[in-house]
Amino acid sequence: MILCAGEALIDMLPRETADGPGFxxxxxxxxxxxxxxxxxxxxxxxxxxxLSSDLFGQRLSAGLAASRVENRAAVSDRPTxxxxxxxxxxxxxxxxxxxxxxxxxxxxxxxxxxxxxxxLFLGGISLAVEPCAAxxxxxxxxxxxxxxxxxxxxxxxxxxxxxxxxxxxxxLLAVADFVKLSDxxxxxxxxxxxxxxxxxxxxxxxxxxxxxxxxxxxxxxxSVPARQVTVIDTVGAxxxxxxxxxxxxHRAGALTKAVPPEAVLRDAxxxxxxxxxxxxxxxxxxxxxxxxx
Numbered sequence: 021m022i023l024c025a026g027e028a029l030i031d032m033l034p035r036e037t038a039d040g041p042g043f044x045x046x047x048x049x050x051x052x053x054x055x056x057x058x059x060x061x062x063x064x065x066x067x068x069x070x071l072s073s074d075l076f077g078q079r080l081s082a083g084l085a086a087s088r089v090e091n092r093a094a095v096s097d098r099p100t101x102x103x104x105x106x107x108x109x110x111x112x113x114x115x116x117x118x119x120x121x122x123x124x125x126x127x128x129x130x131x132x133x134x135x136x137x138x139x140l141f142l143g144g145i146s147l148a149v150e151p152c153a154a155x156x157x158x159x160x161x162x163x164x165x166x167x168x169x170x171x172x173x174x175x176x177x178x179x180x181x182x183x184x185x186x187x188x189x190x191x192l193l194a195v196a197d198f199v200k201l202s203d204x205x206x207x208x209x210x211x212x213x214x215x216x217x218x219x220x221x222x223x224x225x226x227x228x229x230x231x232x233x234x235x236x237x238x239x240x241x242x243s244v245p246a247r248q249v250t251v252i253d254t255v256g257a258x259x260x261x262x263x264x265x266x267x268x269x270h271r272a273g274a275l276t277k278a279v280p281p282e283a284v285l286r287d288a289x290x291x292x293x294x295x296x297x298x299x300x301x302x303x304x305x306x307x308x309x310x311x312x313x
Contacts, residue, residue: 026051256305
């Protein structure tokens, strides 16, 4: 099972109503979206977070079950994180309401049973705030024997202490085997692709929006172009790519701590880009089912 560990929240998506502009509450969160997409693509998936028992938390739990994701969350009576989304030409920006939430306050004592877990995925805003960031870092370091993928999915406005965030990212890169960064993420962290690999990962997946994605290893580069689709919005695009990439490696028996063969990398990148193309072609984070590909 691929265990995804990180935030689950409600995306408040802009909608026009009869009374004027409003918001629609949709299940989301970068790591939640990746878990949902993995389940829909037929990969064995699990999810760990701090999950509220409130109305929104119940919706998140139901979403996991509907997409065949095993729920290993630590449930509390604290509220669910909310993210209000604004869209500009389909590009999403976020305002987070996260203080004292179930996800924010998840602690090392809440870490899940790892029985049956064969790979680990971490990322999102969960790596930017305390105490949950320390909890997910502990999960990674305690399970460094597993193949680990990290996508920091950087939201600069959510990062209060840049130096502390970069220090944690360095520690996570040291135990990660795969890392995904967008070209914007790479610029923000101030590293070259080679410098990222030197910190520990075997594979860097560098996404460049409409240009596509390149897997960079010590041996070379493998690039796959993006699918040309009409973009409704970009919510969940990178999260779905992550799921497709992991599902592709899993199908090939190559989700290990070693560098996959070039052909396997190309196929996994292709699955990720095809799945992401479906997600951006419809509103909100709504990853495709395997049958849709």
